[in-house]
Amino acid sequence: MTTRPSIQYSCYFTRSRTGEQFVPEHAIGYIVAGAFEVNDGVVSKVFNKGELYFCRRNQLAKYTKYPEEGGEFRSVSIFFEQEMLREFSIGFGHKSNKVIETPAFQQLPSSSVLAHYMESLRSYEDVFKNKGTNELLAVKQKEALLLLLQIQPALKDVLFDFSEPGKIDLEGFMNRNFHFNVDLKRFAYLTGRSLSTFKRDFEKIFHITPSRWLLQRRLQEAHYLLKEKRQTASDIYLDLGFEDLSHFSFAFKKQYGVAPSLV
Structure with a gap:
């Protein structure tokens, strides 16, 4: 079984609604070009070029990716797997102190250092296509997480909550x-x-x-x-x-x- 890379690049020249309608891991995404619409069954949100968002894990969601007129849709995403977050929690001493409710998708400051960092990852796209880049991917993933916690400290209680869904109606x-x-x-x-x-x-x-x-x-x-x-x-x-x-x-x-x- 192959695992998907922690950093992913998307590019579409036509409107796309493909993809699994379940978000298994926490993630951040940055829209390089075009627009990204997401619907969690309750709320629909659109993120445009230059905007940054956070998605919490275990969410049902539908996506539509819209290319720019006469152009393309491009985005950069970073996923934070549970194993990585557990190791980070131990190494940096971050723990979830309480269970908090947050939207499935929430916008992050577009002028933040994290947004600029996500923009910089565009230059690594060809590098990450090569084998033997797992160590570099891990470093970039950890950097992004540190920056995310810097601009949104409250997400600590979301990111390091390792509980699984309880039995519901x-x-x-x-x-x-x-x-x-x-x-x-x-x-x-x-x-x-x-x-x-x-x-x-x-x-x-x-x-x-x-x-x-x-x-x-x-x-x-x-x-x-x-x-x-x-x-x-x-x-x-x-x-x-x-x-x-x-x-x-x-x-x-x-x-x-x-x-x-x-x-």
Whole structure:
């Protein structure tokens, strides 16, 4: 199993909504060009060129990356894995003193030294493509974390909180988040359950398997949006957790007997 690098560069010349709709690790991102829109199911935020943001781990989120007119979208992101943060916590004596609630995504000062630091990482993009740069990546990752704590000391209680999600109301959670395209293991984890316990609890509540319920619930919402809101299939299929339009159209016709365009 390969692990993703702690520093990532994104570049798109057309609008993109691809990517896993789950954020497993804390991260900071800097928009070099274009705009980045994120929706956590409650709030939608847009970060533009030159802006910096922090994302806390264990979040469901949908992304859209918009290139500049006639140009491209570019960003630099740094991820802080739990193992790295534990080592940092021991080495520097940082600990979380309390559990605090923060937004899934929050903007950081664009004129900060951290923003300038993220901008400087653009010059390392080709360097990090080479093998044997793990030590350099680790140094840059640690530098970014030190700068983040300098401009936002309160994030210490978020970054060094190593607790896992507790068991929560499964029915309410699923009804709020059915439209996120993540696998069942993610849903189980976020509700504080093992996969087997999640499936067992789910069937006790809904009297149907999770996979079948998700498909039916998404199609039910699709039917409402198509008929009552007069939206089109291409407008809604990604928002409802379907990976491609053809799969959505096939499932919808199988469920309702007509193509989405005929509703």
